[in-house]
Amino acid sequence: MSGPGRAADAAAALDARMAETIDELGTAVAAARQLLAEGAMPDLAGLDDRVAEICRGVDMLTPEAGKRHLPGLLRLAAELTALEADCRNWIAGPPRPAASLHNRAADAYGRKPDGR
Numbered sequence: 001m002s003g004p005g006r007a008a009d010a011a012a013a014l015d016a017r018m019a020e021t022i023d024e025l026g027t028a029v030a031a032a033r034q035l036l037a038e039g040a041m042p043d044l045a046g047l048d049d050r051v052a053e054i055c056r057g058v059d060m061l062t063p064e065a066g067k068r069h070l071p072g073l074l075r076l077a078a079e080l081t082a083l084e085a086d087c088r089n090w091i092a093g094p095p096r097p098a099a100s101l102h103n104r105a106a107d108a109y110g111r112k113p114d115g116r
Helices: 004-037 047-060 063-092 098-108
Strands: none
Touching: 004 047, 004 063, 047 063
């Protein structure tokens, strides 16, 4: 097969792969957010590569296919934004009273807050 039929098959394969990749990444982001909620930092290695893969795919979609994927892409963008916020909150940790910060600093230097 060549010509329009081959191009249509390639476009359909790309369309299907995009839907699958968007769904997979959405699932991975949801799992990462759940780990953060449980107090663990997830392994986010490769997340940027998967987002880049989606961006490359979007560039190759037909306008019609792009419109079909827009809701999923917008949902994924919102999930990624929420993941960023969750990571920042996890890194910052819970709010601590000033006395707690004093204790943490004292512990870091191996002393008790009372100077011993």
